[in-house]
Amino acid sequence: xxxxxxxxxxxxxxxxxxxxxxxxxxxxxxxxxxxxxxxxxxxxxxxxxxxxxxxxxxxxxxxxxxxxxxxxxxxxxxxxxxxxxxxxxxxxxxxxxxxxxxxxxxxxxxxxxxxxxxxxxxxxxxxxxxxxxxxxxxxxxxxxxxxxxxxxxxxxxxxxxxxxxxxxxxxxxxxxxxxxxxxxxxxxxxxxxxxxxxxxxxxxxxxxxxxxxxxxxxxxxxxxxxxxxxxxxxxxxxxxxxxxxxxxxxxxxxxxxxxxxxxxxxxxxxxxxxxxxxxxxxxxxxxxxxxxxxxxxxxxxxxxxxxxxxxxxxxxxxxxxxxxxxxxxxxxxxxxxxxxxxxxxxxxxxxxxxxxxxxxxxxxxxxxxxxxxxxxxxxxxxxxxxxxxxxxxxxxxxxxxxxxxxxxxxxxxxxxxxxxxxxxxxxxxxxxxxxxxxxxxxxxxxxxxxxxxxxxxxxxxxxxxxxxxxxxxxxxxxxxxxxxxxxxxxxxxxxxxxxxxxxxxxxxxxxxxxxxxxxxxxxxxxxxxxxxxxxxxxxxxxxxxxxxxxxxxxxxxxxxxxxxxxx
Ligand code: IFM
Numbered sequence: 001x002x003x004x005x006x007x008x009x010x011x012x013x014x015x016x017x018x019x020x021x022x023x024x025x026x027x028x029x030x031x032x033x034x035x036x037x038x039x040x041x042x043x044x045x046x047x048x049x050x051x052x053x054x055x056x057x058x059x060x061x062x063x064x065x066x067x068x069x070x071x072x073x074x075x076x077x078x079x080x081x082x083x084x085x086x087x088x089x090x091x092x093x094x095x096x097x098x099x100x101x102x103x104x105x106x107x108x109x110x111x112x113x114x115x116x117x118x119x120x121x122x123x124x125x126x127x128x129x130x131x132x133x134x135x136x137x138x139x140x141x142x143x144x145x146x147x148x149x150x151x152x153x154x155x156x157x158x159x160x161x162x163x164x165x166x167x168x169x170x171x172x173x174x175x176x177x178x179x180x181x182x183x184x185x186x187x188x189x190x191x192x193x194x195x196x197x198x199x200x201x202x203x204x205x206x207x208x209x210x211x212x213x214x215x216x217x218x219x220x221x222x223x224x225x226x227x228x229x230x231x232x233x234x235x236x237x238x239x240x241x242x243x244x245x246x247x248x249x250x251x252x253x254x255x256x257x258x259x260x261x262x263x264x265x266x267x268x269x270x271x272x273x274x275x276x277x278x279x280x281x282x283x284x285x286x287x288x289x290x291x292x293x294x295x296x297x298x299x300x301x302x303x304x305x306x307x308x309x310x311x312x313x314x315x316x317x318x319x320x321x322x323x324x325x326x327x328x329x330x331x332x333x334x335x336x337x338x339x340x341x342x343x344x345x346x347x348x349x350x351x352x353x354x355x356x357x358x359x360x361x362x363x364x365x366x367x368x369x370x371x372x373x374x375x376x377x378x379x380x381x382x383x384x385x386x387x388x389x390x391x392x393x394x395x396x397x398x399x400x401x402x403x404x405x406x407x408x409x410x411x412x413x414x415x416x417x418x419x420x421x422x423x424x425x426x427x428x429x430x431x432x433x434x435x436x437x438x439x440x441x442x443x444x445x446x447x448x449x450x451x452x453x454x455x456x457x458x459x460x461x462x463x464x465x466x467x468x469x470x471x472x473x474x475x476x477x478x479x480x481x482x483x484x485x486x487x488x489x490x491x492x493x494x495x496x497x498x499x500x501x502x503x504x505x506x507x508x509x510x511x512x513x514x515x516x517x518x519x520x521x522x523x524x525x526x527x528x529x530x531x532x533x534x535x536x537x538x539x540x541x542x543x544x545x546x547x548x549x550x551x552x553x554x555x556x557x558x559x560x561x562x563x564x565x566x567x
Contacts, residue, residue, distance in 0.1 A: 002067050006036040040070045049123060090116050094157035096490060100515035107462045108490055111483035115153055118480055121161035125197055127168045128480055135477020141193040141202055142168075144228045144284075145481035147235030148405065149436060153487045156497075156521045159243045166239055168197075169232050170252040173259065175200030176229075180263050187262025187330075190229045192221045212388040220289045225282040226267070230300035233260040234409065237307060241502045244524045250322060254311055258330055261308030264301040265335070265342050275347040283360060285402035286434070287383075287392050291360035295349040296406045303410060305343040312336045355421030357403050357414065366396045371429065379470055380433040398426060400434035404444045408492070411447065412500060420448050435464045439485025446493035446509055455511035458489040491519050495532060505551040506539060508532035523548065535567040 003012075003023070010027035029035055044051050044059050044066075051059055070078060090112060098105045118132030128150055129140035146165055154162035169190065176188035178200050183189065191201035203222025210217050236253045239245065245253075268276035278301060283294030312332050315323035326332055349358045358364050374383045374397070383392060403426065407419050423444065432438050438461035445454035463469065465478045473479075491497050495517055496507035510517055510532060521528045526543035540562045541548055549558045552565045 001039065001041045002071055004038045004040075004071055006034070038071075038075045040067055042066050042070070047125075086116075094153075095518065095520060096487075097516075097518040098490070098514055099517075101513050104458075104462070104490075104514070107466065108486060110466065111486040112153075114478060114480070114483050115150065115487070119150075119154065119161055119165070121154075121158065121164055124164040124167040125171060127165055127194065129477075130480055131477025132480040132483075135474065137476030138193070139195070139202075141195050143193060143481075144231040145436065145484070147228075147231045148409070149439075149481035149488070150484035151235045151238070152492075153484050155239050155242050156491070156523075159239070159245070159522055162239050162243075163245065163248055166236055166248070166256070167252060169236075170256055171197050173256075174198060176259075176263075180266070185263055186266040187264075188229065188256070188259035189226065189263045189267075190232050190260070192225045192228055208384075210388045211384065212391070217389060220282050221286060224280055224290070225286070226278075227281070227283060227294070227297040227300055229260045229263055230297070230304040233257045233304045233307065234300065238499065242499055242523060254315075254322070255326060255329065257304065257311065258308040258326060258332070258335070261305045261339055262330060262335055264305050265338050267301075268342055268346060271347065273347075274345070276342055276345045277347050283402050284405055284436075285359060285398040285400055287389075287397055287399040287431075288360060288363065289389065289393050291362065293347050293349055294360045295357055295403050296359075298346055298348055299406055299410060299413070302343050302346045302348065305339045305346075309336060309339040309343065312339070351418045351421070354425075355417050356425045357406075357418055357422050359398070359402050359426070363396060366394055368396045368429075371397055371431065374431050375428075377431075379472075380431070383431060383433070396429050398430040400430065400432065400437035401440035401444075402426070404440050408440070408443055408447060408498075411498070416448065419444065423448060432460070435461075435479035435482040436485060438464070439482060439489050442485075442489040443493040446496075449509075451494065451509045451511050454489070454493050455513060458486070458493065458511075461486055461489060490517070491521075495519055495530060497521060497530070503549065503551065506530055506537060507551070507553045508537055510534050537565050539563045539565075 003025070005027075007027060010025040012023050012025045014021070014023050027035060042063055044063050046054065046059065051062060054062060094112065096108050096112070098108065114132050114134070118128050120126035127142040128146050130138040130143050130145055131140070151162055151165060154165065172190070172194055173188055175194070175198060176190045179191055180187055180189035191203070193201070193203040195202045201222055204219055205222065206216040207219050208217045209215070233256060236256050240249050240253055267278060269279055271277045277293055278298050279292040280290050281294050281297055282289050283291065283296050312323075313336065315326065323332060349360070351357050352364065356364065383397065387395070403422055407414050407422070427441060430437060438457050442454045442457035442461060445451070445457055461482060464482045465474045467473070494508060494510055494514070496505070496509055498505045504523060508517065508530070515533070517532045519530050520542070521530065524546075526541055526545055526548065528548065529540040529542050531538045531540070537552060539550065539559070541560065544561055547558050547560050549556065550563070552563070553567055557563055557565070
């Protein structure tokens with residue numbers, strides 16, 4: 001770090017306190033005189049690619065050399081270079097224009113800004129931390145937040161960054177194998193929280209104090225929140241469907257999907273009812289621990305096993321050398337019949353007589369209490385002031401979206417009425433105590449044709465880090481996944497974009513507050529620009545290489561350069 005001044009360098013002294021280091025400057029100024037201080041800082045670590053092989057003194061020399069260059073360039077030149085870089089890399093590459101609401105335009109840019117900053121697109125040995133680069137909460141660890149909330153933004157705007165995020169998972173396979181083996185399972189079981197490649201599971205075992213027992217609270221997610229394994233496989237598949245990146249699939253993707261499926265096949269438990277169960281898990285709703293047959297987990301696990309089986313069958317007949325290579329690593333010959341048999345017998349919760357999809361085998365039987373107080377709370381997690389985790393597990397209360405996430409990831413499996421009935425049942429019981437919840441609800445509200453409700457949920461999601469109501473909400477860092485969630489509200493929700501089984505749909509539904517919305521989508525190497533108005537949409541193929549097929553408001557179209565559709 002170096003400071004430069006427009007006056008003769010003031011006297012200074014350096015102070016070092018616990019985890020803090022700072023300088024004090026003393027300068028005497030004449031009345032009306034302006035003091036300008038420029039501060040140049042850089043950080044190098046031995047893990048940086050440009051610092052490979054350097055020892056501490058080498059790092060210091062590199063840092064000093066860069067600081068001298070920066071100081072010589074000066075603030076204005078560096079700021080201009082940075083602005084130019086943002087323009088090219090982000091604002092021109094992934095433009096989003098919301099007309100009618102300056103605040104929503106600002107919010108989506110704020111989200112894009114953080115997503116860009118927090119993503120180590122240059123280095124596949126790293127992934128996105130749950131607090132981005134803004135704070136020390138969650139110690140920089142990576143969760144399912146990447147695949148389900150953030151990855152879509154990168155797949156559809158900067159696919160090369162998305163690929164790096166997926167390669168990180170491939171490089172962390174040894175930790176996933178170790179985790180599976182530790183539990184007595186096969187294949188790859190991804191850690192709930194991941195950090196450096198060979199760290200394996202890094203979820204803390206205990207956190208906070210139980211208000212009833214006074215004991216430390218055990219964090220069960222690191223042991224039994226296992227849906228992340230299917231989420232990783234889903235992310236890989238989504239990337240492939242949207243990019244056609246065959247080279248990635250051949251080198252990493254197929255192996256990831258099949259290795260994850262292998263875990264599920266070994267994790268299923270034989271029940272007395274002839275079905276296979278996934279017992280003792282935490283689903284996305286972390287207010288329910290040790291549940292059996294969490295719908296999200298089971299449906300996603302079956303999706304993963306079926307996808308792996310489909311690929312293995314295809315390779316067996318059409319791609320012999322790939323088949324043999326993967327067979328040597330993963331034992332495909334024995335795995336294929338196992339996957340098919342087990343996927344066919346997995347227990348999948350079905351909607352009850354009211355059309356509500358049970359979140360797990362017991363949720364709908366738990367005690368109902370009046371949640372008004374907690375739904376109106378100013379800070380998240382208020383319920384912990386009155387109940388401990390064990391008690392919360394016995395109440396029909398959800399921390400965050402659970403079956404709602406399933407409804408839009410595997411949307412064609414569930415009829416409209418089931419989504420509607422489940423929304424009416426679960427949303428009033430959901431406290432949105434996780435920042436991943438509101439955006440999912442916003443997208444789902446659009447899916448059940450209630451754009452106004454979707455917009456009100458979106459506005460609340462915008463407030464997670466930007467509202468003045470809770471000045472401490474970001475004390476340990478911003479909520480990274482919620483920014484991917486905001487992008488999904490805009491593009492998936494109001495923008496009506498969705499990719500299902502390799503096909504795209506663009507059926508916008510703008511909220512009353514907006515006049516128009518424009519965004520771009522990278523689709524199989526071509527950039528599509530979507531200009532949506534209230535009752536019409538124009539889709540332009542800006543790359544103009546291949547014809548594009550798309551569903552708009554229920555009709556199928558194929559076009560080359562531009563498609564205009566009126567509602
Ligand atoms: O991954 C999330 C989880 O779903 C809820 N608690 C916070 C985690 C990190 O964002």
